[in-house]
Amino acid sequence: HPRYSYAHRLLGICYYRKQDLKNAETEFKQALKDPEDIKARFFIAKIYLARERKEEAREVYDELRRMAPDSEEVKLLDQEFAESQKPEPEQKIAEPLDVETILKELTAITGIDGALLIESDGLLIAAENVNNSEEIAGLISGIANQCWLTGSDFSIGDVESFSITMDNQNLISIIGPDAILTVTTKAKSAEGLATLYSARFHNRIKDLLRE
Numbered sequence: 001h002p003r004y005s006y007a008h009r010l011l012g013i014c015y016y017r018k019q020d021l022k023n024a025e026t027e028f029k030q031a032l033k034d035p036e037d038i039k040a041r042f043f044i045a046k047i048y049l050a051r052e053r054k055e056e057a058r059e060v061y062d063e064l065r066r067m068a069p070d071s072e073e074v075k076l077l078d079q080e081f082a083e084s085q086k087p088e089p090e091q092k093i094a095e096p097l098d099v100e101t102i103l104k105e106l107t108a109i110t111g112i113d114g115a116l117l118i119e120s121d122g123l124l125i126a127a128e129n130v131n132n133s134e135e136i137a138g139l140i141s142g143i144a145n146q147c148w149l150t151g152s153d154f155s156i157g158d159v160e161s162f163s164i165t166m167d168n169q170n171l172i173s174i175i176g177p178d179a180i181l182t183v184t185t186k187a188k189s190a191e192g193l194a195t196l197y198s199a200r201f202h203n204r205i206k207d208l209l210r211e
Helices: 002-017 021-031 038-050 054-067 072-085 099-107 133-146 190-209
Strands: 114-119 124-128 153-156 159-166 169-175 179-185
Touching: 002 021, 002 038, 021 038, 038 054, 038 072, 054 072, 099 114, 099 124, 114 133, 124 133, 133 159, 133 169, 133 179
Parallel strands: none
Antiparallel strands: 114 124, 114 179, 153 159, 159 169, 169 179
């Protein structure tokens, strides 16, 4: 009976807010016994859109535009239909990291003489301006894996770091889940130098260490 349409519409709104679209649709259709119920038609169109029933949504939308072209419900549906017509954005494929370029940029920083990236098992991935790079890679990975820290022990942001001295050079290493980045320097303040390059390359270094 049309007198009960209002109650069906209220019940439909309750179901709609609970994301129970099936029962919401049933109640809103019961509310359509009132031929002038704009709200019920509005929600039915929204339900059809949410359930990818676009042709049915369009039919209800067109009917609503004939009934109340200047209503707020029509304006809101105008926006929703416009959004539904937009193509989905293409997912960007992440570009591979250019390890050698990053190592060259690191060695261009004043005070940093060389840099190397090491797998956690000690295999050398890449090196820039480092003599005996394979020997250093084995030494650094051994220290990192055994958690035996020599010299200055500190953290940079949310990654663990350590430094050792070898052949009159400081070797500063950042330990990641999959790799270790080491830079060589003759600078006395290893921690200050590490903070310098970390601030500039922090996110890129973290990406390197997850490769």
